[in-house]
Amino acid sequence: MALSIKLVRLKSPRSVKDPELSKIAAQSSRGPFTEHHILKIDRREVCFLSYDIRHDRGYLVLSEMFVPKELRHLGIGVMSLLVSEMFTIRQGLTKIILTPSPLDREINKTDLTNWYKRHGYKKISGRTGELEKTVLTFKVNKIFS
Numbered sequence: 001m002a003l004s005i006k007l008v009r010l011k012s013p014r015s016v017k018d019p020e021l022s023k024i025a026a027q028s029s030r031g032p033f034t035e036h037h038i039l040k041i042d043r044r045e046v047c048f049l050s051y052d053i054r055h056d057r058g059y060l061v062l063s064e065m066f067v068p069k070e071l072r073h074l075g076i077g078v079m080s081l082l083v084s085e086m087f088t089i090r091q092g093l094t095k096i097i098l099t100p101s102p103l104d105r106e107i108n109k110t111d112l113t114n115w116y117k118r119h120g121y122k123k124i125s126g127r128t129g130e131l132e133k134t135v136l137t138f139k140v141n142k143i144f145s
């Protein structure tokens with residue numbers, strides 16, 4: 001049976017039922033370009049995502065991503081990256097930028113950086129710690145090469 005996968009924009013952290021995700025959502029900062037989202041699989045809240053949507057610069061900043069501890073290592077992180085790419089394309093943007101920064105002690109910065117690199121993110125030359133992935137070029141290459 002097909003899974004139902006939904007990215008839901010949060011209006012308030014109070015609408016998040018999962019206690020870990022609710023806490024992260026409440027702590028997460030917001031600027032003028034920020035949107036907070038929850039990824040749901042079969043209606044279960046599985047990941048918190050914070051995006052800075054920079055139409056003025058042509059890219060999306062993935063500023064926070066958090067999977068509850070008991071749901072880690074099941075592929076939800078990878079699924080969240082893929083959904084973020086689709087969201088970026090839907091916004092008419094071509095690139096995702098992020099700075100790997102562990103939000104808890106379960107993963108260290110090197111492992112987190114390598115995890116993003118395994119999923120197509122590359123170091124931005126001249127910018128300390130920042131990684132980027134060009135989403136549209138990647139999709140087109142995948143289809144036609």
Ligand SMILES: CC(C)(COP(=O)(O)OP(=O)(O)OC[C@H]1O[C@@H](n2cnc3c(N)ncnc32)[C@H](O)[C@@H]1OP(=O)(O)O)[C@@H](O)C(=O)NCCC(=O)NCCS
Nearest residue numbers: 065066067072073074075076077078100101102103104118
């Ligand atoms: C970083 C984070 C989002 C990853 O989430 P996740 O759901 O555990 O990620 P995944 O399960 O997709 O991938 C993690 C690893 O689990 C393993 N894994 C994935 N699916 C698996 C499965 N079905 N069975 C066993 N192991 C699996 C793999 O080693 C995978 O690494 P790979 O994709 O390079 O092979 C999560 O650890 C987290 O929320 N950390 C705290 C918040 C944080 O620091 N966020 C980063 C902010 S920049």
